[in-house]
Amino acid sequence: MIGHFTYFVAVFLMVAGLFIVIARSNLIKKLIGLSIFQTSVYILYIAPGKLIGGTAPILSPNYSIYSNPLPHVLILTAIVVGVATLALGLALAVRIREAYGSIEEDEILARDNAVIANQRTQQFALKHGNVSSREQRGREKHA
Amino acid sequence: MSLAQHLPALQVVLPLISAPLSVLLRRGSIAFALVTAAAWASFAIAIALWWQVDTSGVISYQIGHWQPPWGIEYRVDRLSSFMLVLISGMAAVVLPYARASIEREIPAESHYLFYAMLGLCFTGLLGITITGDAFNLFVFLEISSLSTYVLIALGRDRRALTASYQYLIMGSIGATFIVIGIGFLYLMTGTLNLADIAAKMTVIRSSRPILAALAFITVGISLKAALFPLHQWLPNAYTYAPSAVTAFLAATATKVSLYALIRFYFTVFGETFIFNELPLPQIMLALSLLAMFVANTVAIFQTNLKRLFAYSSVGQIGYITLGLSFDSLHGLTASITHIFNHGIAKGAIFLLIGGIVAGMTTHRGLTPAPTFDRLAGLSRQMPVTCFGIVIGGLSLIGVPGTAGFISKWYLVLAAMEKGQWWLVGAILLSSLLAVAYVWRFVEVAYFREPPAHPKVESEAPLSLLLPAGLLIVATLWLGLDTSFTVGSALDAAEQLLRTSR
Numbered sequence: 226m227i228g229h230f231t232y233f234v235a236v237f238l239m240v241a242g243l244f245i246v247i248a249r250s251n252l253i254k255k256l257i258g259l260s261i262f263q264t265s266v267y268i269l270y271i272a273p274g275k276l277i278g279g280t281a282p283i284l285s286p287n288y289s290i291y292s293n294p295l296p297h298v299l300i301l302t303a304i305v306v307g308v309a310t311l312a313l314g315l316a317l318a319v320r321i322r323e324a325y326g327s328i329e330e331d332e333i334l335a336r337d338n339a340v341i342a343n344q345r346t347q348q349f350a351l352k353h354g355n356v357s358s359r360e361q362r363g364r365e366k367h368a
Numbered sequence: 369m370s371l372a373q374h375l376p377a378l379q380v381v382l383p384l385i386s387a388p389l390s391v392l393l394r395r396g397s398i399a400f401a402l403v404t405a406a407a408w409a410s411f412a413i414a415i416a417l418w419w420q421v422d423t424s425g426v427i428s429y430q431i432g433h434w435q436p437p438w439g440i441e442y443r444v445d446r447l448s449s450f451m452l453v454l455i456s457g458m459a460a461v462v463l464p465y466a467r468a469s470i471e472r473e474i475p476a477e478s479h480y481l482f483y484a485m486l487g488l489c490f491t492g493l494l495g496i497t498i499t500g501d502a503f504n505l506f507v508f509l510e511i512s513s514l515s516t517y518v519l520i521a522l523g524r525d526r527r528a529l530t531a532s533y534q535y536l537i538m539g540s541i542g543a544t545f546i547v548i549g550i551g552f553l554y555l556m557t558g559t560l561n562l563a564d565i566a567a568k569m570t571v572i573r574s575s576r577p578i579l580a581a582l583a584f585i586t587v588g589i590s591l592k593a594a595l596f597p598l599h600q601w602l603p604n605a606y607t608y609a610p611s612a613v614t615a616f617l618a619a620t621a622t623k624v625s626l627y628a629l630i631r632f633y634f635t636v637f638g639e640t641f642i643f644n645e646l647p648l649p650q651i652m653l654a655l656s657l658l659a660m661f662v663a664n665t666v667a668i669f670q671t672n673l674k675r676l677f678a679y680s681s682v683g684q685i686g687y688i689t690l691g692l693s694f695d696s697l698h699g700l701t702a703s704i705t706h707i708f709n710h711g712i713a714k715g716a717i718f719l720l721i722g723g724i725v726a727g728m729t730t731h732r733g734l735t736p737a738p739t740f741d742r743l744a745g746l747s748r749q750m751p752v753t754c755f756g757i758v759i760g761g762l763s764l765i766g767v768p769g770t771a772g773f774i775s776k777w778y779l780v781l782a783a784m785e786k787g788q789w790w791l792v793g794a795i796l797l798s799s800l801l802a803v804a805y806v807w808r809f810v811e812v813a814y815f816r817e818p819p820a821h822p823k824v825e826s827e828a829p830l831s832l833l834l835p836a837g838l839l840i841v842a843t844l845w846l847g848l849d850t851s852f853t854v855g856s857a858l859d860a861a862e863q864l865l866r867t868s869r
Contacts, residue, residue, distance in 0.1 A: 239548075246537060255537060263544050270551050296554075299503050303547060306510045310540050313517055317533045324526035333530060 231272035238265035250330035252321060256314040263307045270296045270303070375420070376429035376442040379413045379452065380495050382406045383459075387487035396479030400467050403487040407459040410494065414452040418856075421449045426863075428500070436500070437564045443500030447704065447860035451497045451627050454708050458619045458715055459490045461835045465719055466612035468831035472726050473610045474522055482522060486616070488515040493624045502550045502560045502636075505628065506543065509592070513539045516621060520609040525737070531604035538601045542591030549585035552577045553636075566636050573641050582642075585632055593625035595689060596659035599682045606678035607737075611722025614674065618681055619715030623707045626688055630703070630864070633692070639868035643695040652693035657794060659686025664801035668808065673724075673738040676805055677717055680764060683798070684710045690795075691779055699782035700861035705853050706775035709846060713763035713772060716839035720756045723828030723836065740808070745818025750827050754813045756840045761806030763843045766799050771846035774854060 238261055245258025274296035282291040318328055325333045371378075386406035390399030420427060421444055429442040444452070466486065474482055492512025499505050517539070521532035554560055556577050557568040572578060587598075594602040602622075606614050633642050643649050660683050667679035684706070691703030721738055727750065728736045736742060747754040763772035776795065783791040827833070846853050 243541070246541065252533065259537060259540055262541070266544055266547050266551065269548065270554075273555055295560075302503070302507055306507070306514075306543075309514055310510075310536065313514060314533065314536050314540075317517070317521060317529060317536065320521065321526075321529045321533060324529055337527060337530075 231268060235265045235269040235272070238262070238268065252318045252328040252330065253315070255330075256311060256318065259314070260307065260311055263303070263310070267300045267303060270300050372416070372420070374429075375413050375417055376427060376444055376498060377431065379410055379417065379456075379498060380442075380491060382409050382413075383487050383491040383494065387484045387491065390480050390487065391484045394480055396476060396483070399480035399483035400463070403483045403490075404460075404463045404467075406487060407456060407463050407490065410490075411453075411456040411460040414449070414456040417444050418449045418453055420444075421446055437559050437561050440504050441500040441561055441563075442498050443563070444498060445860070446856060446863050447627070447630065448497050450704065450708070450856040450860055451624065452494060454711055455490070455493050455497065455620045455624065458616060458711065459486075461838055462486075462612055462616045462619075462715070462719070465615070465722070465832060465835040468829060469612045469722050469726060470610060473524055478522070482519070482610075485515040485518045485522075486613070488512070489519060489616075489621075493620050496624050496628055500562050502553065502562055502565065504560075505562075506547050506550060509543055509546065509628075512621070512624075513543060513592070516617065519613045519617075520605050522613070523608040523610050525608045527604065528608035531601075531608045535601040535605045538591055538598075542588045542598075545584045545588030545591070549581040549583075549588060552581035552584070556581070562631070562636050566638065569636070569638065573638070574645065578637075582637055582646075586629070586648075589625050589629045589632070593622050593629060594682055594685060596655045596663065596682065596686060599659075599663070599685075602682060603675055603678040606681070606718075607672060607675045611718065611725055615715045615718035615722065618678075618718050619711040622681065622685060623711050626685070626703075626707060630692065630700075634700075634864040634868045639695065639865065649693045649695055652689050656686040656690035656693060659683055660690070660794070660798040661801065664798055664805070667805045668801065670805075671739050671741075673740065673743065673809065674718070674721055676808070677714065677721070680802065680805060681710075681714060683802070684714070684764065686798075687776070687779060687795075690791075691782060694782045694786060696782050696785060697858075697861050697865060698778050698785060700864065701854065701857045702775050702778035702782055704857035704860055705778060705850075706772075708853050708857070709763065709771035709775050709843070712839050712846065713760045713770070713843045716836050716843060717757055717760035717764075719832070719836035719839065720753050720760070720828075723753050723832040724750065724824065726832060727824035727826070727828055740812045743809075743812050744816040746813040746824065748818050749824045752833060752837075753828055756836060757813075758806070758810060759840050760843060761802075761809065763847070765802040765806060769844065769847050771843045771853070773847055774850050778854070 242258045242260070242262025242265060246255050246262065249255050249258060274293035276290055276292050279290040279292040280288050282294055321333065322328050325336055327333055327336070383403070383406040386402045390402045393399060417427065427444040428436065430436060431440040431442065434440070463486070470479060470482055489512050492508045492515065495508030495511065496505055499508060517532050517536045520535060521529055550560070553565055556572055556575070557565050559565055559568065569578065591598045606618060609617065633639070663679050663682035663686065667676050667683065670676040670679060688703045688706050691699045691706065693699070724738050724743070724746070728738070728742065759770065763770035766772040766776035776799070780792050780795055783795065
């Protein structure tokens, strides 16, 4: 049980992160969830590579127990990737807020649907000769 | 040390260098020249590597002279050299097109960033294909993914931003799943070299961590490859991205993920483990059939031409995975050939649609969507473009004389070998769905009366038509002369099945 402690932590963070990504509609909160999810993988990699009392692999007769350096190096790369992903996601959230005025997923969807519905009614009106009053006035002016 | 020995490294390094250089120089035209030169050079290198593999077998390149299990190895076999030709060929065609296309779609001050991102995306895709190291594969995957998110967000419509965000969330979950899977493999075998993992796996094959690794990697790659129930990001991303980006992604990005899937299944986990000991082929068969029928049916009811062909892409991925699920020489050959043939046909179609969108843009400030009500009678204004899209569509259907026929032929052959005649019927039936969505375009463009004031006045400029035309000619050529595509695919399939346990 104690020996598997790190795995419990990793799995808890993994599931919590994924849950936040799926359940929250706020774009920033989703990104936080994604970060937690990615962080869980760092623990999954690093924990098995660490020996209690182990040092960095130094070639010296004074040290005999080493931690595995490779997972640490790999996760350094993964952290960089995670930071880049988070930065890009936040930049997108800023742009979305500028374009839509909201960072709530359902509101953004509602605004897009409103635009589509608007276009549909306009097309319908044009097709069926049901010309709106503004256009009628315009035509009268031309006449 | 001659130059020829370092081709595998140069293949990836040249485009990788071109990207930051074009950011530093901050000039659209210089960035274009740099990235295009890198793309053409790597196309030449890809062909050279294809020849080298043809004459002297599998190439193993040690980065920095570190021996393979410890250092990173680049490994070029028949399959990866074939994929390299597709990726770099598409980049070499799309880049000249992009120069004329993004003038209308992207503000001039961010042109150099566009080229840098396209260069990085291209680098990542090449890297995934050529590397023989599991973690290196993940890093290249993220390089290509992150630049893809930026490229999609450059689209003019504000929905491009939400599409990009959605793809970022789903793509990152997929990539993280892949790292988890690779982590399990590393914990169990203590190595990251794909060939070395495969060698050490024989003893511990059906242990639970390996099964977990297989599950994570399969779901992760399927997300990136837009395998049927995980395709939600694809239609929006393809619809709202700039035209050149859509064409490049449709031809290469999902295909490279499928390549990674083949690589993990056949080279790492081993054929018997995947296909005989686990119910994976049945699951894959079911998902492929769902993709072929559901996505193709959804495609018929789209009103936006770009979206229609995006859904058709999801359906076509179903054919590729269907070939994999057979686990036979001809099935695998069909999959690999279809990766190539579909990439070229779909790339050509999206390039031509980009020409239509460009024609519309000159009318108003904003880029209008290529919806069917705007395309009525288009063949009168753009006869060449429409004809090109019809030929590409015929290839999607699988009409004899086009490239699509060849891969479907091998697919049908593989189904018959297995004695599954109902599958032959299913393949033909789903092709009829493709006829339906291609016919929708034909009906609108050729038989509907054009409006009094057509949205598009004349044919797309030659700079947009030529690259697309080149791919259309390739589609026809590969439908007649199959020595390159089927020959390489057969070789690759044989190599995979021989080395796979």
